[in-house]
Amino acid sequence: MTDLVSLACDLVDVPSVSGEEAQVARFVASYLTDLGYHVELFDAAPGRPNVLATTDRPPRIVFSTHLDTVPPHTPARIADGVLYGRGACDAKGIVAAQIVAAERLRAEGVDGIGLLFVVDEEMGSVGARAANAHPLAGECLWLIDGEPTDNRLATGCKGSLRLTLCTAGVPAHSAYPEHGRSAIDALLDVLVDVRHATWPNDPMFGETTVNIGVIAGGTRPNVVAAEARADLQIRLVTEVAPVQTLLERAVRDRARIDYLTAVPPLRLATVPGFESCVVRFTTDIPHLTNWGTPLLLGPGSILDAHSAHERISESGHEVGVIFTSANVGEALRLLPGHAVAIDFSVPGAVPAHVEAAAAVGVPLVEGTTAWQGDEARVRTIVEGGGGALVYGANFSIGVNLFYRIVSRAAELFRGVAGYDPFIEEAHHARKRDAPSGTALALQAILSRGLGRGEEGPRVPIASTRAGHIPGTHRVAFDSAADQILLVHTARSRAGCAAGALLAARWIVGRRGVFPFADVLDDILALELEKERKVR
Missing domain, CATH: 3.30.360.10 (Dihydrodipicolinate Reductase; domain 2)
Structure with a gap:
């Protein structure tokens, strides 16, 4: 079985700043080949390969994210259950998670799985544009695009307008500035008006935001600057044209505007039962339109991406076995070795599930309702066998x-x-x-x-x-x-699931029967302390 954390660390350790993705692409291609996939490396630009991995069946469901990162590269480091390093959450941790998810689906007999990892998402989406022309794109029904959404399913994402403002001046000796004209002064005047412009708002996407990411100009302090430029990224909540009109009105011919890329905001498909959100960032999805219906979600927080403390928690939970009516009779054989069991089933089955978990020493989180008529019997089973049980009508x-x-x-x-x-x-x-x-x-x-x-x-x-x-x-x-x-x-149902997982972490190493409501304060205090240590 693929070790998720080790794979994520290996990926983070390979530098892959936008434009320099070849090494990590080859690493991923080799890894997927060893897992038995048919792997294709195809260039999005010279020396910048995308990776596509498929099975013997046409890819109906494709996991996708990007291989490139923003600078600077920082190697992997694990501390207190958290993986730090460039790309930890954006998006190499997601690459690892998608590979592990695909492997689990294949192990369960789900075929028609594909993996698509592209270059250049952090810049101009050259990789996604090239992938959209791939002949297998038309076979795909669902594209699961990975970005750090805190594992919430995005209902929409803002658009993006990237541009450069360029101003020209007349060079002169800085001791006699009246004989020249500063391109930097002109650029600063333009930027003041751009920053104070009134930009559109949208009920779903929120406000338009403008980021001045790069300012450059001049050659040295004793020369009046002949040239200056500023690179801007505007996060769009409307179509592109109205924002371009407002920008050009603010600039008023005082600078040249070089438009680089433009992507409108996007409303996305959702699936019932998932916690959802609207994200402010832009993704490769608008450039992967031939790859079926897109869904956007992934582990990690976008607030950690691109930062000096970029990180992703390794404290996820691996599902070892899922019991249904078909295999519940094998619980005594399959449960040993697991850290905890979680039960959301039917009332009549609760005593038997409690007895099986207690017999093999596996703590149980019991979320089934309407079994309280058997509570005395359940307590006897747990306490008599030295087991552990936390239960509640609702774990939210x-x-x-x-x-x-x-x-x-x-x-x-x-x-x-x-x-x-x-x-x-x-x-x-x-x-x-x-x-x-x-x-x-x-x-x-x-x-x-x-x-x-x-x-x-x-x-x-x-x-x-x-x-x-x-x-x-x-x-x-x-x-x-x-x-x-x-x-x-x-x-x-995400709130209930999250609470059950908190209870699962808490119950390990304890003995006895605990109502969830009675131990909630202790659980939350321990989680808060853990978060403080990480930060």
């Missing part, structure tokens, strides 16, 4: 903080006449239990906070099962005069 951090908000609200309404509490919850049509475990947890929280006890009237719950709703819970206090409504809306 937001939901668990919502529990606390509702608890405090119930305490405030305790004894206040005229307000009737109620709960409404809605989930996708495939969810089996109703009410949801989260709604039942909220019901119990309200009963405690309102002082009703177990014998008092229960807060009513209304449940809806329809469509693709990830999960919405409303708690209301209604009176004849007004209504106070508290709402938690899950935009995807």
Whole structure:
């Protein structure tokens, strides 16, 4: 099996600043050849090869990202579970992750996988433009383009306009500047007006931003500058033409504008169940239009890219085995050697899953709901076998903080006449239990906070099962005069998955049975301390 972290380190250690990608391209090509792929190196420009790896089947799903980095090169270094170095997150760590993902899919029998790694993304996307003309492009149905999005699926990305402003002057001795005209002074005047121009905004993409990345001019301090230039990149939220009009109005013929590249903003396809975002950067996707429907996501944060501390966390989780009804009977054989198990299944299966995990000494994160009738039996299994279990109706951090908000609200309404509490919850049509475990947890929280006890009237719950709703819970206090409504809306299942992984890291090395809500503060404190050490 490919060692993800070692591969990422090896890639980071190979310098590949834009224009100098040949060495890393050959390294990747050799690596993929050894894994059994059909590998093709094809030049996007002389001495700058792209890498395309395919199987025996036409590539229907292609993972793609770029091989080049911004300068300067810094070698790989691992400290406290974090890989540092140029390209760690943009995008050599992603290259490694995509190779490992492709290998896992192939091991599971998924064929028709391809890998496309291109040059020059950080400059002019020469590599992507060349790849778009490749004859296999038309075979691809889905292109998964890798950029650091914190593993969120991007719904859109800003466009980009790259240009150079050039001014001309008249050289003269700097002691007699009145006999010349400074190109630098002229350029600075133009840049002031460009910076103070009013640029477009968009509800989805936000504001247009202008970055003056390079300023150069003159030859020496005792000569009035004859030439000057500034390289700019404008992040677009509209089509290119309106921004060009505004720029030319600000420049007013005082400088020559050399337009280099122009890419409009892009709205992207999404997949239900993924946490999403809009990114401000531009990618190779607009130049890979022949490679099927694009999806944009990858590990790492764009805030770390191009920085002196560029990094990516190595503390991911490797899935060793997935249990279904077909192989759950082999749990006792397949579970040993794993650090932790996570269960989101059906209530009737929970005791058997707990027993299997405890028997082989594997801690269990239990996210299944509606099994509490067997809680006494489960506790006996775990505690009797020296096992470890953390459980919760919902592992979303937001939901668990919502529990606390509702608890405090119930305490405030305790004894206040005229307000009737109620709960409404809605989930996708495939969810089996109703009410949801989260709604039942909220019901119990309200009963405690309102002082009703177990014998008092229960807060009513209304449940809806329809469509693709990830999960919405409303708690209301209604009176004849007004209504106070508290709402938690899950935009995807990613929040629940993230909380379960936090619990998985926490439970390793512990023994006993722990409700997730009771240990949440400890989990968050440990994660915060870990983040402080990294920074």
